[in-house]
Amino acid sequence: MTNYRIMKNLIIFMFTVLVCLGCKTSKAVLMHQAAFYGDAKVVQEYLNSGLDPNSMTLSGTTSLHSAAYRGNANIIELLLKNGANPNMxxxxxxxxxxxxxxxxxxxxxxxxxxxxxxxxxxxxxxxxxxxxxxxxxxxxxxxxxxxxxxxxxxxxxxxxx
Structure with missing residues (x-):
């Protein structure tokens, strides 16, 4: 199984668990996780679906914060190219x-x-x-x-x- 499939399945699993537990979640949280783990394909899918690159999680974190923390330069480049604010x-x-x-x-x-x-x-x-x-x-x-x-x-x- 490719890393892309593993990440995609992990995101689907996390979403299912959160919904089953009654937690509030959003696409922003899922894109944040993909950015954290360096999955450019998943981040690109969310951006292509119209998700704002500056979307924040409930704790106020953006995907750019997450990618910067992990040092995921390819994700940072992708987010910036799609309008992420580096001063958020x-x-x-x-x-x-x-x-x-x-x-x-x-x-x-x-x-x-x-x-x-x-x-x-x-x-x-x-x-x-x-x-x-x-x-x-x-x-x-x-x-x-x-x-x-x-x-x-x-x-x-x-x-x-």
Whole structure:
């Protein structure tokens, strides 16, 4: 069985279980799962069916957040090409760039910055920027890349005002 079939069957199974348990679900949740697991065919099917690439789950997460967290560059490219907003804020106040920084995905961080992600967006209640977080997480290559594109620490942003 191909990965596509396995993923498709898994999504159908998850949908069935959620419906049987009376949980609320939506296509956004299922596309989010496909993005998380890197299944471009399933993500493309949902996009082709008219699903908004910026659709959020109940927790406020988009498929782009999920793909960024996992470092799924092919999914990120697909979502961005179909209109996903790289500055969409999730339920914690994070944008997809923050997810990629959190996991140290240098290539994905670069891709998101090139697509217009705000390198100085504040990470919700923590008050950190992507640069702050990359330093805390000890990702020097990510820190260098963010700095190269104008990223600042929160203290630098405050001092420049």
């Amino acid at each position: 804020v999730d339920g914690r106040g994070w944008i997809p760039l923050h997810q990629a920084v959190d996991q140290g995905h240098v290539g994905v961080v670069d891709m998101l910055i090139q697509s217009g992600s705000n390198v100085n967006a504040v990470m919700g209640a923590s008050g950190y920027t992507a640069l702050d977080w990359s330093v805390i997480r000890q990702w020097p290559k990510v820190s260098d890349l963010i700095r190269k594109h104008g990223g600042k620490k929160i203290t630098e942003l405050h001092l420049s005002q």
